[in-house]
Amino acid sequence: MIIAGSGYLLEKLRNLTKSLGLESKISFFVGPTDEELGRLNSISNVFVCPSIIDSKGETEGLGLVIVEAMEFNLPGVATSVGGIVDIVKNERNGLLVPEKDPTLIARAIERLILDKELARKIVENSKTTVREFFPRTIAQEYFDIFKTLVNT
Numbered sequence: 001m002i003i004a005g006s007g008y009l010l011e012k013l014r015n016l017t018k019s020l021g022l023e024s025k026i027s028f029f030v031g032p033t034d035e036e037l038g039r040l041n042s043i044s045n046v047f048v049c050p051s052i053i054d055s056k057g058e059t060e061g062l063g064l065v066i067v068e069a070m071e072f073n074l075p076g077v078a079t080s081v082g083g084i085v086d087i088v089k090n091e092r093n094g095l096l097v098p099e100k101d102p103t104l105i106a107r108a109i110e111r112l113i114l115d116k117e118l119a120r121k122i123v124e125n126s127k128t129t130v131r132e133f134f135p136r137t138i139a140q141e142y143f144d145i146f147k148t149l150v151n152t
Contacts, residue, residue: 002040004029008054037065041072046112046119049078052099060084066094067133070126075119077108091118093125 003013003026010030017026029036041047047069051060059082066087069076078084079099088094095112097104112119131137 001026002029002044003027004032004037004040006030037068038072041069041074044069044072044074046109047072047074047076048105048109049076049084050099050105051079051081051084053081063087064133067130070123070130073123073126075112075122076126077105077112079105087129093122093129095122 010028014028017023017028029040032040047066049060049063049066049069051063053059062083063078066076066078066084070093076088076094078088078094078096080088080090080096081099085096088096090096095108097108112122
């Protein structure tokens with residue numbers, strides 16, 4: 001398992017990994033560069049974004065890391081919080097699970113590993129999602145909005 005990123009749970013995850021004797025099975029990449037993220041995605045089978053709403057009410061804004069994983073043809077599991085639900089459509093281009101439920105996250109990961117047809121469908125549908133985030137696509141959307149505003 002690869003855990004990339006950082007946050008207030010990082011030390012807790014490292015300690016849990018050590019206490020369970022899983023240091024040889026779990027690798028941590030804190031603050032990976034774009035190049036490192038690309039390498040990590042290229043050797044992965046499933047992408048998981050287990051974002052939560054924290055005690056301050058803060059959560060994932062948009063989750064572009066999900067789109068980046070989609071670019072690498074990774075089927076994904078994400079929690080249904082914040083802007084993630086604007087990107088991931090359950091059963092279409094990913095699997096959504098409730099936050100803070102490790103059992104359901106594990107079941108979703110297992111489902112993607114075992115159900116090759118579902119994983120293939122999710123990867124195929126993700127290609128449309130990725131195109132929506134191309135800079136050219138976004139620029140055209142802004143241009144159309146500005147054009148409409150100027151003409152009204």
